[in-house]
Amino acid sequence: MNTQAVKDAFRATFGRAARGVVSGPGRVNLIGEHTDYNDGFVLPIAIEKQTLGAWSPRDDGRIAFASVQQPGKGVEIDLCEPIIPSAPAWANYPKGVAVELMREGIELAGCDVMFDSTVPLNAGLSSSASLEVAAAMALLTAAGATLPPEKLAKLCQRAENDFAGAPCGIMDQSISIMGTAGHALLLDCRRLETKQVPFNDPRAVLLVADTRVKHDIGDGGYPLRRKQCEEAAKLLGVTALRDTTMEKVQAAFQAGKLNEQHLMRCRHVIGEIQRTLQAVEALRADDLNRFGDLMYASHASLRDDYEVSCEELDAIVELAEGCEGVFGARMTGGGFGGCAIVLTEANHAGAVRDAISAGFEKRFSRRCPIFATHAADGARVIE
Ligand code: GLA
Secondary structure (H helix, E strand, O other): OOOHHHHHHHHHHHOOOOOEEEEEEEEEEEEOOOOHHHOOEEEEEEEEEEEEEEEEEOOOOEEEEEEOOOOOOOEEEEOOOOOOOOOOHHHHHHHHHHHHHHHOOOOOOOEEEEEEEOOOOOOOOOHHHHHHHHHHHHHHHHHOOOOOHHHHHHHHHHHHHHHOOOOOOOHHHHHHHHOOOOEEEEEEOOOOEEEEEEOOOOOEEEEEEEOOOOOOOOOOHHHHHHHHHHHHHHHHOOOOHHHOOHHHHHHHHHOOOOOHHHHHHHHHHHHHHHHHHHHHHHHHOOOHHHHHHHHHHHHHHHHHOOOOOOHHHHHHHHHHHOOOOEEEEEEOOOOOOOEEEEEEEHHHHHHHHHHHHHHHHHHHOOOOOEEEEOOEOOOEEOO
16 A cells, blocks of 8 residues: 555645554445445445545644645644534544544544545545544544444544534445455444455456546435435334335335335335345355346336436446346445446456446446456554
């Protein structure tokens, strides 16, 4: 891992050497989409695209945050003054993390932090969670403190919900912290229990294709889906959609308690929770064909019942489906743009990538960047 660039940026801005470097990776979700805030299961991997944070202590009780991606938009906070959200927007993520760490009883130390990220912004690869997690790692290391991973994930989620105003679930922060190289993380989003599931079959390559349609989970579509699910759960008399079945949903629909849209949202969530558990079985049985079928089914459900896909994502999945050697494909993350993932036989990966790239360009007259990824480690103190 090359940490030189972030250390150079630190020196250029703060005029001295960084003392340490920490990381917070981005993620792709293999399956289990829009299930985290329904108390269901998700199966993400951490990826090698990540946010690095170089830090060094200072002795005036202040914390400065700067970012290579946000030139001229550094901020400083005073640990003795109230910290409130304000412009520039990007800094509300690390500021929110500082506030939540203090609420947790961590005595923060003054420090300077420089971030540098390879996670593309608003591409559905959790650039914001990777920034929160890198910030938390830097602030904790500077303070000489640690927190259990589940607690840290919840704290970073709260920073995003309350401070940056984005109503995300618990998946992104959890995988950014708890990812393990070569493994996907099966996360029970209610109990925050985890299982590491091997995901490193040398026969397969995972491609990520970026539609470049910008996705922001603070926008209307995501909060609205959450609201519809909460409404349906309330009408069904359960805590969350995890606690019901399709039979009960059908009966409530027949009785006029749920509308057609509730029915569609419930069908996605209930089906997706089942598919996620089946996908884990398929991985454990080395059955990539079955795994790929579940990916296609997940995509169709997100497109038709949950209505969070878009033309560009659908096009990538269709193009992938037409290629030899592809196991499966689906959108990943919140949707309304962002990225699709394609699981393909390793010896077809080059041809699949070229075919998707050419097909996309022909249809939309612009390119979609495609990169191969693998399950990487979660957050680390690197130096
Ligand atoms: C976004 C949110 C996650 C999750 C996904 C959908 O990435 O941040 O919490 O809800 O959408 O699965």
